[in-house]
Amino acid sequence: MNEVIKLLNDIILNEEIIYAVLSGVRKKDENNFNKVTIKPVLIKGNMKLQFAYNYKNKVLHKNLELAESINEIVNLLDENFKQGVIFAKESDYHILISKREKVTILKKKPTKEKVYLSHNRKKTYIIEDGEPCDFLIRLGVMNENGKVLSKRYDKFRQINRFLEMVVDVIPKIKTDKGLNIIDFGCGKSYLTFALYHYLVNVLNLDVNIIGLDLKRDVINFCNEVAMDLNYNRLKFIHGDIKDYNDFDKVDMVVTLHACDTATDAALVKAVNWEAEAILSVPCCQHEFYDKIQNPILEPMLSHGIIKEKLSSLVTDSLRANVLEILGYQVQLLEFIDMEHTPKNILIRAIKADGMNNEKAVESYIKFKEFWGLNDLYIEKEFGDKLKEAIK
Template identity: 50%
Template sequence: MNKVRQLLEESLTGGLYQMTLSGAAGEATGCSKKKIRPVLLKDRLLFQITAYRGTQVFHENHTAEEAAAILEADLLGSFKQLQIETTSFEATVLVSKKGKMTVRKKQRSVSEDNVKVSLSHNRKKRYILEEGRPVPFLVDLGVQTKEGKVITSRYDKFRQINRFLEFIEDIWPLLPKDRPVHIIDFGCGKSYLTFAMYYYLHELKGLTLEVTGLDLKKDVIVHCNELAKKYHYEGLSFLHGDIADYTGTDSVDMVVTLHACDTATDYALYKAMKWHAGVILSVPCCQHEVNKQI
């Protein structure tokens, strides 16, 4: 715990960009996530803790010492992961099922002098995939220019991708770290979110992945496989086929079904439960079967 306390003291300064507590250990607190950032109130440096409870959001401001104590208590009982971003380093604290804490820290290549932290209450939202930083698949899918600028007409897609990655950020602690993670994306379509998920979990988080995207559109599958090969995403592949007939595996860690139309969502959920998937991200889509009955 001394290492964690030392890390918190080092992080809770004006150089902090943001902390995120995720991986809620239980429902006792009713809080799914917390975010912490520095704010300047009447020339006094405080730390705003934002707690997410259901559809409600609560804000509290604390001194560095108070914030450190709250974070320590949360890691001891309520959350399994703490991510820290500062102007000089990035760090992650992981809590095992037995309560053991592991600290991983990586220095930033950009010096503190070149990074500005906003201490205002209403600052511009920071996305996981940042504006101005080109990401290859976003460029090829027409969301960004080669310089990393978000194309105006595709800004909604850019926001959608980043919002999806916030969900991936939340479930990351639940995925295995000691072996390849098997993920299936049913009804992947053009695969904006599939590529984003792979990029985040593999490129940014360092997980070994086996991701399969499945869709009925042959031309889309061919294009997605070409892009995966271009980026050397060896753990990412796309197949043409129907969800109901898919028998390519007996075990999956995570099932994603966001655009599976009509009863395809039902088949995807059935298979996810049959495979005992630890994580299911699903949005029912285009329920024509029910529509006919209505």
């Protein structure tokens, strides 16, 4: 490992590191992290490296001093991973470790630009403040010069947070034959336009995106904006989630404020389409409020405000469990509050063929029993598909 330590000292202590990924676990363990990503961050004027430990259903972060970071990377390569890629200003370095612990370092041309961290800790966004973006200008988030309006900065942050979620999803789905994407309950469609902008204008992918909503005036407005921007593969349709059947195959389903069981209806559609990716921010979960029961938890359930929060968490937990049973890898992530609801959990699900769901089934049965849940909408809508998976 001496050559690795020398390389890390040169890159990290000279603040040349841009990004790094450690992967290829030595021993698979569902309870342990399967990948670590590393990037520089500026905290109180001092550069540190932020380690993101990617588990199956969560990501944990840790910020380390530069010298500590070197030790952490060496330990991770020694104990957990067989390979690493370090992107630096002058070169990319691929570190490979054989079964006999032979270390090979391949030096290649740089593929990433150096990130310069400002002392005011300005956040780097996918869509930057100060760079004109056509749909944000048209929707009144930016002025003509690309400056984000102060009263719309929360919306700007929300759009970028959503795109961060999308960035993580795209490498995990097939994009070579084009993508069909449905946004159920699209509303004013800030995020729908953002999705189209990123996939088409930035990534140059072949996509068809349909936004669906029950408000005709909203649909008319969004179609007008799409036409003005020449977003030719983006269409908005008036209609209900449950009744939409225009596509035989959908690759990604987005639902960002479907109320109560409308979220479940969207998830059912997505699974039946065998969608490769699902991004859902539920809101207004009412169904479980009158259904959850557990005598031991009565001190919590006897208070309306606590019961409401609890029922929302139980609802989203069960939704994630159902998706796991039906073959999806699921993460519950923190989003940004929507304008009309404080709900800020995003369900991100990626289809995983051949996934073993025995543990998910066992958890589902015990979870329902613990909360006294029966006669659930999502079970009725999935019908035999879920019954067969649980057997």
